[in-house]
Amino acid sequence: MDDEYLDNAAVSDTTAASDAGKPAGAAESQPPQHQEWREEFPYHWRADDLVTRRDTLRFLVAGSGALFIATAGLALVGAVRPDATAQRVAVARVGELAVNEARVFDFPDQYGQGILVNLPGKGLVAYSDVCTHLSCAVLYQADQRKFHCPCHEGYFDAFTGEPLAGPPVRPLPLIELQIEDGMIYAVREVER
Numbered sequence: 552m553d554d555e556y557l558d559n560a561a562v563s564d565t566t567a568a569s570d571a572g573k574p575a576g577a578a579e580s581q582p583p584q585h586q587e588w589r590e591e592f593p594y595h596w597r598a599d600d601l602v603t604r605r606d607t608l609r610f611l612v613a614g615s616g617a618l619f620i621a622t623a624g625l626a627l628v629g630a631v632r633p634d635a636t637a638q639r640v641a642v643a644r645v646g647e648l649a650v651n652e653a654r655v656f657d658f659p660d661q662y663g664q665g666i667l668v669n670l671p672g673k674g675l676v677a678y679s680d681v682c683t684h685l686s687c688a689v690l691y692q693a694d695q696r697k698f699h700c701p702c703h704e705g706y707f708d709a710f711t712g713e714p715l716a717g718p719p720v721r722p723l724p725l726i727e728l729q730i731e732d733g734m735i736y737a738v739r740e741v742e743r
């Protein structure tokens with residue numbers, strides 16, 4: 552702030568010095584409002600620049616803080632929200648599927664399907680029937696114990712869901728099963 556007043560004083564002195572060389576009466580001819588704006592806005596332009604930068608910094612810090620708090624809040628909501636895919640859908644009665652037989656069922660709703668297979672030597676397994684290449688529905692090939700995707704000749708191992716041939720590189724999502732009171736339920740899709 553000292554600089555401001557020095558600068559103001561310097562400006563005043565310079566004005567006085569330049570007025571000294573003028574004919575008498577010229578100094579008085581300065582418009583009377585010459586200093587009025589200084590009284591109304593007594594900051595030197597350099598101080599004004601500092602204030603602006605300080606305000607910008609404050610804005611950035613406050614903005615970053617608000618963004619951080621909002622992100623943390625969303626993460627918290629996501630953490631406590633129940634799993635959107637966790638739901639129970641009855642798919643078959645125990646013993647209803649013969650060994651090596653498969654059944655397609657709606658999961659998690661009518662817009663998505665899973666496929667339940669009673670695998671020889673392993674028992675019941677279920678996967679999403681949506682091919683991990685471009686989302687065609689896969690079919691169970693009982694003679695080869697594989698899932699076949701007819702769109703681009705993709706194949707998946709029925710015991711693991713892993714891709715065996717064709718363009719798919721990711722395994723079929725597993726569907727977790729639960730058995731209760733003689734009923735088989737699909738409860739959750741597990742991305743892998």
Ligand code: FES
Pocket residue numbers: 682683684685686687700701702703704705717718719
């Ligand atoms: S969509 Fe299944 S192999 Fe392409």
